[in-house]
Amino acid sequence: MGRYVIRRLLQMIxxxxxxxxxxxFMVYALGDPVAALFGDRAPxxxxxxxxxxxxxxxxxxxxxxxxxxxxxxxxxxxTAFNGxxxxxxxxxxxxxxIRLTIVAIIFEIIIGIALGVVTxxxxxxxxxxxxxxLTLVVISVPTFVTGYVLQYVFGVRLKWTxxxxxxxxxxxxxxxxxxxxxxxxxxxxxRLTRTSIAENTRADxxxxxxxxxxxxxxxxxxxxxxxxxxxxxxxxGTDIGALMGGAIVTERIFNxxxxxxxxxxxxxRNNAPTxxxxxxxxxxxxxxxxxxxxxxxxVLDPRIRYx
Amino acid sequence: MTATDTMAGAPAPxxxxxxxxxxxxxxxxxxxxxxxxxxxxxxxxxxxxxxxxAVLGESGSGKSVTAQAIMGILDMPPGRIPQGEILFQGQDMxxxxxxxxxxxxxxxxxxxFQDALSSLNPxxxxxxxxxxxxxxxxxxxxxxxxxxxxxxxxxxxxxxxxARVNDYPHQFSGGMRQRIMxxxxxxxxxxxxxxxxxxxxxDVTVQAQVMDLLxxxxxxxxxxxxxxxxxxxxxxxxxxxxxxxYAGRIVENAPVHEIYRQPAHxxxxxxxxxxxxxxxxxxxxxxxxxLPPNLLHVPAGCAFNPRCPMAQDVCRTDVPPLHTVGxxxxxxxxxxxxxxxx
Numbered sequence: 001m002g003r004y005v006i007r008r009l010l011q012m013i014x015x016x017x018x019x020x021x022x023x024x025f026m027v028y029a030l031g032d033p034v035a036a037l038f039g040d041r042a043p044x045x046x047x048x049x050x051x052x053x054x055x056x057x058x059x060x061x062x063x064x065x066x067x068x069x070x071x072x073x074x075x076x077x078x079t080a081f082n083g084x085x086x087x088x089x090x091x092x093x094x095x096x097x098i099r100l101t102i103v104a105i106i107f108e109i110i111i112g113i114a115l116g117v118v119t120x121x122x123x124x125x126x127x128x129x130x131x132x133x134l135t136l137v138v139i140s141v142p143t144f145v146t147g148y149v150l151q152y153v154f155g156v157r158l159k160w161t162x163x164x165x166x167x168x169x170x171x172x173x174x175x176x177x178x179x180x181x182x183x184x185x186x187x188x189x190x191r192l193t194r195t196s197i198a199e200n201t202r203a204d205x206x207x208x209x210x211x212x213x214x215x216x217x218x219x220x221x222x223x224x225x226x227x228x229x230x231x232x233x234x235x236x237g238t239d240i241g242a243l244m245g246g247a248i249v250t251e252r253i254f255n256x257x258x259x260x261x262x263x264x265x266x267x268x269r270n271n272a273p274t275x276x277x278x279x280x281x282x283x284x285x286x287x288x289x290x291x292x293x294x295x296x297x298x299v300l301d302p303r304i305r306y307x
Numbered sequence: 308m309t310a311t312d313t314m315a316g317a318p319a320p321x322x323x324x325x326x327x328x329x330x331x332x333x334x335x336x337x338x339x340x341x342x343x344x345x346x347x348x349x350x351x352x353x354x355x356x357x358x359x360x361a362v363l364g365e366s367g368s369g370k371s372v373t374a375q376a377i378m379g380i381l382d383m384p385p386g387r388i389p390q391g392e393i394l395f396q397g398q399d400m401x402x403x404x405x406x407x408x409x410x411x412x413x414x415x416x417x418x419x420f421q422d423a424l425s426s427l428n429p430x431x432x433x434x435x436x437x438x439x440x441x442x443x444x445x446x447x448x449x450x451x452x453x454x455x456x457x458x459x460x461x462x463x464x465x466x467x468x469x470a471r472v473n474d475y476p477h478q479f480s481g482g483m484r485q486r487i488m489x490x491x492x493x494x495x496x497x498x499x500x501x502x503x504x505x506x507x508x509x510d511v512t513v514q515a516q517v518m519d520l521l522x523x524x525x526x527x528x529x530x531x532x533x534x535x536x537x538x539x540x541x542x543x544x545x546x547x548x549x550x551x552x553y554a555g556r557i558v559e560n561a562p563v564h565e566i567y568r569q570p571a572h573x574x575x576x577x578x579x580x581x582x583x584x585x586x587x588x589x590x591x592x593x594x595x596x597x598l599p600p601n602l603l604h605v606p607a608g609c610a611f612n613p614r615c616p617m618a619q620d621v622c623r624t625d626v627p628p629l630h631t632v633g634x635x636x637x638x639x640x641x642x643x644x645x646x647x648x649x
Contacts, residue, residue: 204425205425205426207380207426208428209428210412211378211412211413211420212439212440213412213414213443213444214409214413218443226428226430226431301429302475302477303430
């Protein structure tokens, strides 16, 4: 097990280098960051040259990348467009996004799995058809539509929650945005659980559990659900990474100053350090989430052993 | 302990002559898209305490479905029991509440399934799965249940039980896994065990060990045993009596030795002839011609008539009743006398 984890961590190094270089290259290819800094006005050539030198932009792409990576390892992610260091931006953005992700994941787990169990056990019944139709709607409607609609209904009309999240972004204000962020994944979790449950209800070991005279809830939770959750856990695990980075739309709608918001600003202003820095961290989160899923897999299914 | 509350309102304890379990005119049908499959069509059999009944038949003969109906683990729907009684210790289980039946399962009637690998939960340790019996039915603590599980594993002779109690089913060999199934069935010392082809998934030497173990465990107690099998070979040493099933009916029942000596139904005869024998080495194996009937379209008259070497016109029109052939013997054949006389 230990050796497996070490091997997986080592495997992350080339993935990390490759993906960061790709991002670095793409941001570099986007255009001239110094020109973007000046907006519509043409910069003074001497000043521009000075900035270029300060920002290490007068070197080749390869040299810039190496310089950047070197700084990362001493904890310097560069400076954002507003003069703030990227690390301090991260320090304010990540806690907010992590809170948002936690809310979203809780929705996915509780509602998604519950709906999946109910529909999986009542396949072909009205509940099943209804929920299935609903998941189809949720999956096919884009987040910016569901987001604005829910914001309008619950935030503006019913006033159950604030339509816009305050800068400190406490948990209670993140419930609606979390739900919006979770919706599509929630629909997938429902469908995945449903299929898995339906497949396993006919399994021999479920029949054995019934024949042992176990109460129904125990048969379902301990025997049926325990086996059916394996693919669902995989999905939720990889979704953590996706939710962390993919909250751009949701964060825009609810004015949440999280990772998505900062990334959006960074791209808009062609600010390479912000974009590359945030994406680099997201790549790491994604890789670690994947490792976690694989390890969890072995916990859930003892037939899987890593050496 | 509240073990007696499930039998509240029961008549006085069954007398020595009343069977432990009696199946009366049981019918089971499955409603499928293609029509109604009549899997069991009026089965009668009984088991006494301490007795072993072997139920014999090909796949699709209804032997497992009957057992599942007794256990109350049929999938309903699509399954349905339109008719019949299943009397256990004098009470019709088909009239009991779901909760009352659940309390009988595992505690009074236990079942051993065919394929222990798929019948044991792959993600729970065997100790957990055995211990569950004690924790759920007797309210034992996790620790006490584990100790009992180790005792059980010792009892079915799993070497190194203490060390292996936390292992998972896939870490055991096929024979050991089937022993765990047996241990699970024995856990609460039920009055009746139904073993549904307990040795089919095992290789021959292990088959013998498992059968011996079952026979021995049963000898130690007054437990009744229903042994469902399609293998005539495993039956002879273990069973007291045999019921042969075909297309959802009992076609012959008899004490075990009489049936081997002198079958009273052409189907039983065919089965006995199809056992490979050393003294017929080199000769072609005998096989009953034709295929088992499609349960959606069971042939009119005697269901066996299309495959029967003795079939006459009457066999194609009239369903033969179970004729009394001798003491405790019956045969559902119009020509049982001729069959016996052969």
